[in-house]
Amino acid sequence: MxxxxxxxxxxxxxxxxxxxxxxxxxxxxxxxxxxxxxxxxxxxxxxxxxxxxxxxxxxxxxxxxxxxxxxxxxxxxLALVSPYLSLYGSLTGKENLRFFAKVNGDNISDQEIDSLLAQVGLQGRGEDFVSAYSSGMLQRLKYAVALAKNAExxxxxxxxxxxxxxxxxxxxxxxxxxxxxxxxxxxxxxxxxxxxxxxxxxxxx
Amino acid sequence: MPSGNVNWVSKVLAVTEKDIVSEFRTRYAINAILMFALVTLTVISFAVGAFSPTKEVMAALFWIILFFAAMSGLAQVFIKEEESGTALALKLASDGTVIFFGKLLFNLALLFALTVIVVPLFIILLKTEPANWLFFLYAILLGNIGLAGATTIIAAIVSKATIKGALFTVLSFPVLMPLLIAVIEITKSAFLGGVFKDIAAPMQLLVAYDVVMIILSYLLFDFVWRQ
Amino acid sequence: MIWKLLIFLAMSFVVVMAFVTPSPMNPANTLGPVDVYRIFYFHVPQSWVATLAFLMSMFFSIRFLQTRNMAFDIKAVTANRLGLMFAILATVTGSIFAKMTWGEFWNWSEIREVSIFILLIIYGAYFALRSALPDPDQRATLSAVLSIIFAVSAVFLIFILPRIYPSFSQHPTDSVVDKSGKLTMGGTVSLIFFTSLAVFTALFVWIYDLSIRLQNIYEKRLLEDK
Missing domain, CATH: 3.40.50.300 (P-loop containing nucleotide triphosphate hydrolases)
Structure with missing residues (x-):
């Protein structure tokens, strides 16, 4: 354990x-x-x-x-959500999720991405650039990235x-x-x- | 070091790809590097316009342009991550070695993009041409690999410091001294049109330097990255 | 205290003897005034101590990364500080000698002058990085990594520099040992020289030890007070 x-x-x-x-x-x-x-x-x-x-x-x-x-x-x-941790403004929400999953060693499917975005209330905003997100939306996306990792x-x-x-x-x-x-x-x-x-x-x- | 269902090489390439995509969208580093190269090139063209410098001087000038242009942009790979706060996300997302090689490849791509633009301009503006293109190619290939290989870890070190840009050049210069000396010698030979015997020794040294610096950086990278 | 006294006496001996005995150089072979060669008694030991300090700081940097024990960081930075001091001394004495014999304070085609110049740049870069890192633990780690990278690049320089400055060196190379490795010095010269070598090393060790103890007291008080 x-x-x-x-x-x-x-x-x-x-x-x-x-x-x-x-x-x-x-x-x-x-x-x-x-x-x-x-x-x-x-x-x-x-x-x-x-x-x-x-x-x-x-x-x-x-x-x-x-x-x-x-x-x-x-x-x-391990997953972290913090004000000191930020995501890539020049990528879209979906691209961020896909990138972080991939470098961590997981291939993430489009359905999984959609369900993660829905879970944090960002449905329909996945194609927007993160630089255009509000601070609240960014915080939600950080949770999506943390959830994708399935961390203990x-x-x-x-x-x-x-x-x-x-x-x-x-x-x-x-x-x-x-x-x-x-x-x-x-x-x-x-x-x-x-x-x-x-x-x-x-x-x- | 494979883990999960994505192999190590794909992870490295994912980091490089992410940086290239970001670079195309923001042009954060390439604009600075190219402008710096153009400015240096112009200054040199004006300075040598009145007289014709020897081929030896030309070889040195070529690498001065590349060195300073590289210094203005190569540190960005880590400074950008550190300043925007994405470094922390990246540290938790992947192994240090993946990040190191991903960033190294991106810096290499940046350097080759720079060379592709600077070489023709150098030849046109300074009205000179390498007599031996193969040697010139060797110099550029090994020189760029060494430049990126030795300075990627310096960029990571500098990104934690309170002053960044100037410090990067200061720390890189002593590390790059052997590379610059060797690569300028090969380039001289390329401009003068020598035989391979002339460049055998600096070539050996350059290959050894590239390999040793990349391995050393790989071994030390985790100490720097995990801060 | 006893060390301070011993170093003082031995140093006085070296300084006096260096000036009252005949010049170490045979007047027939000199380029400049023969008395200038007395600087050899000081310049060579200073260069030796600078090299020793550089090697010590490399060793302590590696030990720091292995153990993460801050005591090694203090040792590494102290060795570097003193190394810088002795490197500057060696540069100055070397320059004076160069001016008197070859007519210039500095000559870029002289491999040893280029080497010490790079060594000074390395020290400068090391301290520039340290002053730009506010967190002591981070400062210790990053400067140790940098030290190791510098050391490896210095090894490459040792190989490449003789290539660009191949034959033309005026720096006396046979002042201590000749090409076959035999001592070239006479009895008195060798006595003064080796005393000087020992006393400069002792001076370095003494200052080094003092700085370390001072640093440790300072660290300890920081931990206790606040």
């Missing part, structure tokens, strides 16, 4: 300490909300967990049945950023549909989103 261990993690940018001694473990079905004010290091913690930043101290281990996984092995099983580790940084009411509903549907089989990590400072996860990890104290 997949498992994530965050062990005594600390990050420092020069003299500035972002956080220290962060500890938690998650298995599929479990969820955690990383909460804290702006600048408390929520996004930094997510990057450290993904392995795209080097911790000052401590470590992050993804393991499967006790076997530690290499970056490329758990990367395939779902990381959401500010999950409902830029979304309207129907978008927020679509997101909570997605989260509920994935909750049982996924490790869910949500970084947020919205009070009502704390409830999306069972546990909390408070930063910035």
């Amino acid at each position: 997949l498992k994530l261990d965050v062990l005594n993690l600390a990050k420092r940018f020069g003299a500035r300490k972002v956080f220290e001694s962060i500890n938690f473990s998650l298995t599929p079905g479990e969820s955690i909300a990383i909460v804290g004010p702006n600048g408390s290091g929520k996004s930094t913690l997510l990057r450290l967990i993904i392995g795209l930043n080097i911790p000052t101290k401590g470590k992050v281990v993804f393991s499967d049945d006790g076997e530690p996984l290499e970056f490329d092995a758990y990367r395939r099983r 580790i779902l990381m959401l940084d500010e999950p409902s950023a830029n979304l309207d009411e129907s978008g927020k509903e679509a997101v909570s549907d997605i989260i509920e549909s994935r909750r049982k089989n996924s490790i869910l990590i949500i970084a947020t400072n919205e009070k009502e989103e704390y409830a999306l996860a069972e546990r909390q990890c408070q930063l910035g104290q």
